[in-house]
Amino acid sequence: MYLNKPILAFRQNVADKYTIYNSLFAALPFSGIANVGALLPILLQSCIDGYQNGKTPKEIIEDFFNRQAQVSNEAEQVDRLFKFVQYIERQVVLFDAIEDAAFDTVHNLNGTGSLKALYNEAYFKGKLPLLREKLKQFKVRVVLTAHPTQFYPGSVLGIIHDLGEAIAKNDFETINLYIQQLGITPFFNKKQPTPLDEAVNLMWYLENILYQSIGNIYNFISNEILEEENHNPFIELGFWPGGDRDGNPFVNASTTLKIAESLRSAIVVCYYRDIRKLKRRLTFSGVDMLVTKLEAQLYENVFRPEESRRIHQKELLGKLQEIKDLMVANHHSLYINRVNSLINKVKIFGTWFASIDIRQDSRIHTAVIKNIDATLKENNKPGILPNNYDTFSQEEKINCLLKIDQVIGVDDTSTEISKDTVESIFAINSIQQINGVQGCHRYIISNCQSALNMIEVFILFKLCGWNTDQLSVDIVPLFETIDDLKEAEQIMQWLYQLPIYKKHLQARAQSQTIMLGFSDGTKDGGYLQANWSIYTAKEQLTAISRENGIKVKFFDGRGGPPSRGGGKTNKFYASLGNNIENEEIQLTIQGQTITSNFGTLKSAQYNLEQLLSAGISNTVFAENRIELSPTHRNLLEELGGISHQVYQSFKKHPQFLPYMQQFSPLNYYNKSNIGSRPGKRGNSDKLVFEDLRAIPFVGSWSQLKQNVPGYFGVGSALQQLKNSGRWDEVKSLFTEVAFFRTLIDNSMMSMLKSFFPLTAYIQEDPLFGPVWNLIKAEYDLTHSLVLELSGNNVLMEDDQPGRASILMRDKIVLPLLTIQQYALHQLKNEQIAEDLKINYEKLITRSMFGIINAARNSA
Template sequence: MKKLNYQEEVATRFTVYNSLFLDLPYDHIYRTGTMLPILQQLSHSGYEEGKEPAEIIQQFKKEILGAKQESDLHKLLFQLIQYIERQVLLFDSIEDAAFEKIFNMQGKGSVKELIGRVRHANKMEQLKEKLSTFSVRIVLTAHPTQFYPGNVLAINNDLEAAVRAGDLNTINSLLQQLGKTPFINREKPSPYDEAVSLCWYLENVFYKSIPAILYDLISELDEPWEEWVNPDLLNVGFWPGGDRDGNPFVTHDITLKVADRLRETILKCYYRDIRAIKRRLTFKGVENQLQEAESKIYHALYGDKSKGYKSPDELLTTLFAALDYLRKEHMGLFSELLEKFILKVKVFGFHFSIMDIRQDSRKHDTLWEEIVGKMDDKSTISQYEKMKETDKINFLLNLKELPGEVNDYEEFHQEMLKSFDALEEVKKRNGDRACHRYIISNCQSALHVMEVFQLARLKMSEQSYGNLDVVPLFETIDDLANASDIMRQLYEIPAYREHVKQCDNKQTIMVGFSDGTKDGGYLRANWSIFQAKEALTKISREYGIKVIFFDGRGGPPARGGGNMHDFYASLGSNIEDQEVQVTIQGQTISSNYGKTGSCRYNLEQLLSAGLENHLFADENRVLTDKERGLLDDLAEVSYQLYKDFKSHPKFTKYLAEVTPLKYFGDTNIGSRPTSRGKKGELKFEDLRAIPFVGAWSQMKQNIPGFYGVGTALQSIKEEGKSTELNQLYKDSLFFRTLLGNSMQSIAKSFYPATAYLGKDEEYGEFWHLMKNEFDLSKSELDEISGKKGLLHEAPVSQASIAIRERIVLPLITIQQYAIQKLREGVDDEEVFKKLVLRAMFGIVNAARNAA
């Protein structure tokens, strides 16, 4: 049924609306539009015949341009790229407009469906109890995987609305606008620009979606809404302006500027709402209360701050007084308007979104080296360097103040120290919930946590420091394996244990899917994270601490994306389920949370998954020792194969010289550099996960999403464990979800486009390693799923991927043609580099979660 709906609502409409491009009043557009299907067909048939991209392009030139110059060909190729980019955006808009028709908004994973099951199982009281403490937080990051500039996203939003309404005239005019609107940023955005872009989603999507879900949930529970005590059930985190890891452009001033923008944005939303409510609630005794609210919100936003509200609690006092009078004197007429507004103020406060501060542990190491080096006794630094870790921790804890003045430190270290001042100032301006944690990337020891802990004690007031969450981020396979030992060591430190006690005996721990996969491959990373969460849950429970897991995920399966409902529903009782926290970035923000319908659907999926794991945790979800052994074996075989592949002498060279990796820095989509290291020879450890995964995605090879899966499955079968393997797939939702997401990576791969590299003198053997594992993984996944084909359980994703891949096939051909020519050596190198770069945009945008 879903596939039929998809065909009618998306595929057919795309065919119809796509034809409108041919009638747009632009030079060459008819010619370009009629030539594109020819290149598409030549690509399709050419790859089937084993032709190279350069051969396909030359055949296209011969049929279309005859004896014309190469420059005429390149001009036409650029026109085709621009045409395809706009096709992709049109397809996005059509798909977005059909969202509610192709997804069951009240089906599996919805709040309504969950409550129905809860009522049937007589678990309503358990649900209400869980809802009082549970929380879902999606954290919007500044990671650059969105290739649409802001003005193009605005057109996409208007186009989606026009498609939804079937307004052909508006669709036509918006397509004309698209034809003249550049799809690339001329300059890199600043961290503040990134924050402003994401504020659009807060204001136009989350501000509407989150309160709507909560209000409907409270109604379903038949609870007095004013007794709702958990404003954190659904909330949004925010990294732009606070994420310093590898981004030298994020300063303490930027942090404060972004925090002020968040406050300003939410107050504007409140101001619009209160003015709209006043138009309806014109009753005696209520109108004057609302006038007071409007006036004080105005002053807090635009006027004399001393006359405005200082905190959301002051605003709530006014609103509750108005609501009380409305009920007593006016029969509660239109009271739902005030109720919904009060709910918004409770949820969003004056901060709108919760900012995080993040920095790499290695930066804290160098800061402390300078701090210790500034002490009076110059021999202290050499003594410190020779100390054991526990002695270093005690040394830091005994420090009563920082030596010297902040301005005496190196400029970068000054900024690090001032970030604690900024964190405290954000709390003062926007409230305690506005910024309450500091995340330590690349955390490898208890010392890394204590370095930040002690900096906070020395730099912040006791009140602000008292509820600060110091959050270790464990990323590599080794770090994940050591995570529970590190936390045990921390819990044994009296000062740290007392601090956790002050934070309601809660400890947030972040795990990195993206860097975990980059380090250990797909199966090993996911299984290591699962095991680490179990171990961290166990050790935290021993100390009476409730651990909160924060998952650093990207869009594609290679970075922890894919089906998140099934993932969180499958974790079982051995993993703490107090909260679901997950990063959302790049295209995943716009594709999954860019419209109120898709935002509500995906938020409900996360909410119900977390609740379901608690309410319906049965024995089938807890892996048996035998199943765990099987997963250990699978992960280890996969890990060894991936490690061998990663250590291949051609691995980093292939990434640097063959893939479009080097061009990510020229896309002007994000403020941060593509690598943490200095310019020069490419080092694997300095590579960011986004360009790493993105480079494989551009080549349509998707290595991080499947490499090792096929060999692991085959190896277990060869050990005579086929029955056990099939039973694991049948019984374990975790394992099925893991393999299902890997199927998505394979479905988005297309090895014929790079088959020419299989004959390459330098990279031929390396390419065949990838292709052989791809073929094996595809075959093994098909077999374990009962030969039903890839993505058989996700027909909508299957249909969407198929159309998107067909749209971008000419782009893939053009890009690979340019890569071929660059490797051969050409005079007009800049033209071919530009072809590679420009093709990147459409390929990424079509995938929606490619990096």
């Protein structure tokens, strides 16, 4: 039951319960645990006191062992540190489970942002007709990705879920059993997961959480808000594991097909379970026979998929409608709501469950087309390109490609990547035949820099035998860097005018999806500039799309911490103005964001409703929002430009990357076995900034507890305007513009999760000390100015439960952070023995797990 004071609810149901249940760890009957349980509070206090007194991580660890836990040699000390790491990992899991269990006491499930609150506000303001009209077309598309921002294996995710349920019931005996199970369950993958492994892990959320929570939302809207039959699913699921090829050599066409089959199997299993439950209630004459037949058919589809006749959405809906009609005609509509609920789920999930997106880099497509041409010519077949193709202008290249009228096979390629690209396009067709068109109907082009990149993909489909006059696939450009975002308007305007692409869009209901990536934009241009660049790109793309009669849908590559576009995502969407098309909310959900926002039925339903409500409110209550004035725009442009310059200057520091490599676990991401993708693009041994992926980049700053991508440049931008006597303008911007206020709020979250005493020792380093001082100065400046701007005394003052959660989690992992920094320091000793070196590297990798997992509330 939700309490009116969320911070009080947090203390009673999270903080106090954690203190009680954490004591159970000390009683675990496993080797060395009791000793570790007794010593860990002492180590934690040593860290707290040590950092207050200016000690280094090395001094804190060595003082602790000298005073409290004498060891005979360094190897024994490392072994003890491993036990602390294992213990703390499990404390984080316990805290996760307790927070999950307390979700509905800390959050008001029917409060602001819920569908009930949305309905009530529309009712009292006389806006119900407008609300119903908006609900007929508005959707949220949640796309689950396997980006490795979380380190829990599937077995541990299951324990978190079950432990949370036991804690919610205060079932002490069961809690104790789960904690014992936790004590002997491995927390890391011994080998790198395959894309199929990642997909199977994510399917746990589809089957156990999202199937039910999305169904509940659909039922509520259909039954309580709409007055007529509904054909809009409201919420759709997307899926990247098995389809995201960008920089992942382990994803191929075979993997895509296997995962599509797994998704089909998973949703049919859900229907089969529901039909079996219904069978216990639908015992009426005639109805019972229909239910039994459908149960048998679903059984065959689940357990003998190859031999059985595949059931499709239309057939399944027809059989359920037949059951429903008979119940209405002859059996007083008893249990009709349960049948309606299953019908609704079939409408939402079909036989695809989640739609697989295919994603590949534009440079690959260019190379594939050239490889096809070369292979055809080598085999004495007509080529598809003239020999002087590379000398053509972009427009000439497009005209040349559009004249291609050949169909090729896999044998008309000669490189592995070309073969797989062609097979992937064939695989999309196979998935559409088996799972339905919704099963796979989007091809995303990473690093999209021109209209030519779009046409290359269009022509690849034509080469693979697709009818491009009725192409049942959306070609989706991904604009991510600051420069790409600037070019996006011109690229799409050119395409909208191209006759063959106009014809393609007509076949796709005059709709164009455009993906705007955030994390690489932040890595490239800094926090403020990335946000403002995406905002203005959306406005420009909306304007030209409307001019051309196109409904543009924006797909946001956002997730994880604020520096990767996450943070309070619903507030971000609620802050967008009328100049940005509001047809759908589409966003990526990844790693700890999936666990924290969609890990339980209550949290999933709450967060999905918040997203739906944010998008719908923008239209239904448009009068509540202040549009950006020219003054607001100029200010945001200036702030973004200044912060961009400051960030670029920092990025060009000769020690920028070496600093990260020296003092963070950046070089150890590939050894952590948390994801199937390599930690960087390219095959070079030397790390260059352009090849560095956003996740290890942001994650490394997070583990340094400096969180540079979440605020760097913000303070300098604010200070420059303040110095020029324009502080009142900035304060008005914060008060009047929700978009800017949301950026500052999310930046506060990044800063709250920073802890500079951990790395203060770097100040003394002659090479890297200036880098640390530069970061700390920008942090201090930003911290001071955002508090002045917001009128708050502390960071995240307006979100007391969120603040308390972050501080508790940071306290739990403080010893882990200290151990990681200690291990990094020890590895700088060139005389270190090889066996110790290996163990310290393992210690760094293992400490990453708990540190990142504990940051789940960054979402």
